[in-house]
Amino acid sequence: METTRLIIVAVGGQGNLLASKVLGEAALISDVPVRMSEIHGMAQRGGVVESAIVFGDATSSIISDGEADILLGFEPSETLRAINRCSKKTRVITNTATLPPFTVSIGKGVYPAVETVKDLLKEKCASLVAIDAMKLAKEAGSPMSVNIVLLGALVQSGGLGFTKEAMLEAIKRRTKASFLDMNLNAFEMGYTAAKEYNS
């Protein structure tokens, strides 16, 4: 089976570890081998949280610089920061809603213009899908569903080796029952937004 390497970058609290678990479940449902690696500990105190997910036959559970097939960014400056994980073959999906780090407030850094981030990702990588997942999550019912909106966009972009139906089943199994309707809605919104972005 072809190997697909996916990197997810997010800011602590955006729910990327749950997103990874849903992807893992979808892979199990679809009989796709999967291994994932995540960073815990001090990195969680407001820092960047990164997951690496390897689908297919490779046996490693981490992804080297320049070797991500897909980069999914939950925050635009973090997506751009992860550009070293990409090559010109990498497909990029990013949220455009910003979460400026505290260093910007204290004048220790300048947050880049989102248009610049998009232009750079488009210029360097194979393709780009950029959606305001926060806006869609709020429309779906809660900012907490931003991770599921982005999973919708990821699945629409393809290349994971499993179907949308497998993903919907994984969401049912892995997310709280009381949030299920909201999450399914959020997933569809992300899916549709990615489809429209491409057309």
Next chain:
Amino acid sequence: MHKLLNDQPGEKIMLLGNEAIARGAIEGGVAFSTTYPGTPSSEISLNLFQMSQESDLYFEYSTNEKVALEVAAAAANSGLRTFCMMKHVGLNVAADPLMTLAYVGVTAGMVILTADDPAMFSSQNEQDNRYYAKFGNLPMLEPSTVAEAKEMAKYAFELSERLLQPVLLRTTTRINHSNAYVTFGDITPRKTKGKFIREPSRCVTVPAVSRQLHVKVLEKMAAAKTISETSDFNRIQGSGKFGIIANGVSYPYAQDAIKDLGIEDQAKLLSVGFSNPLPEQQIKAFLAGCDKVLVIEEGEAFMEEAVKAFAQEAGIMIPINGKSDTLFSRLYEYDPAMVREKMAAYFGIAYTPTEKLSTDNIPELPMRPPNLCSGCSHRATFYEVQQAAKGMDIICPNDIGCYTLGFMPPLSTGDFVICMGSSVSTSCGFSKATDQKVISFIGDSTFFHSGMTGLVNAVFNHHNFTLVILENDITAMTGHQPHPGVDMERFGLKGYGRVNIEQVVKALGVEHVSVIKPFKVKKSIETIKEALAFQGVSVIISQEPCMLYAKSLKLLTKRVFKVTDKCKDHRDCINTIACPSFYIEDDKVKIDADTCAGCALCAQICPENAITPLKK
């Protein structure tokens, strides 16, 4: 029922490496378990703690790793299968009992887990604990995948029981914190009540006894070597003239690299999972068929040096390499591309690495370092100490926990950190060696772990410093584990004692003890000033629950603050306390209502009183 107590062998489930290890211990019939939490090992004990609440498994959070190992040693010498887990530096704390427990041995399976942290994702060093196995004469197993981690944890109990020797299970962060599918196996029934049988010629380590025990340890290790020679955890795949020897996560990287380079018919790969004692005869036979050998192991040249020695004994003259300026480093962790590139270079295989993207026109991105949380009481305490000590030439030894982050600007409090408990003892040294004012910081869990002995030293030797104990009612950094000062009823658990820090400090003989509530700024600063003026050892106990913990217990009545029009843009709030809930919009300071925890620290320091509660 806890998912890891599931008694349906054959069921497949996605598990975190640490969950897989906890499951492996359950399958191995563990009855008794102890720990002091530490990343990357913490989720193993968290799962055992949870399972102990719904089964007859015994689990305890011990005060430190030495205590945890000694508690466990007694159980393992009373006939119970015992598991003791810790992070790599924790084994330094437990090294004293470890070295002699290895002489005494056990009467039932005992597994000691050390979770190493190459690249230091959340540790103060990246020491390679494989040397403890060699140093202490302990058989050692090292998993290379999550699934294997479960199998090894289970097997380790059998191995230990066969040799009557504790077994070291050594992981690295990329095993502990990886997820993969694991198949549940049979659960060995737990034997939960043991009996100690008196055996002074083995258990009382006076010199005459230990001289005999050392002989027995060497015999046990000779027996362990025989098992290692034929262990399924040391396996060879492929055949060819290129020899590759790898351990832990380097093994899957090597497997992938062989495939990616298309050298499956030229390379044979020895994966070493039973790594102390190394399978000497197996390695010698492996070397005999090779033209050239590459050893891939993160950390030190533990295997490489042994393999070279084996080659010398066997009269094998082929090149054997691993660590060098052009090959692998002793620093940090490895990754698949690095292994592929070094392997290609070493064996002379044509290989073009992935073309790097040019990053010339990427703007410099703002850093996102870890930070104390919004509403963290440590921020208030650090601010107040700095205010109280204004004008003094101070040294601030700090300790291991969330509050280590106090060293970052603008709080800039934390000048010396080496290990758990060192804040107190290094204060003793700094106060004698210099004329600077010493103010040190330690968390409540860390104080119980190894701060108390330093404080006794300070009282006895009449040192002169102020120790601030940050009592936030929980072990926060590692994910909210209990400690001896915690009210266990908050966990819904009965039958625990509770140790009061203020009483302990007074009983240790500290003459000047004060308590502050850090979110009462003015009063706290006054109290701190008095403590700083005291000649001798003074202790300030700063009491405020961890905000995240209080939130999870629903103890927090959230009262969000806002910046009003009275703001004259002094920016004292941002520049002195740097709470992550502040942000700048249209050149004005704002407070993010979603993340503000309502601690009111900023409201108390604003010179214009411009920060007020946001009325709903």
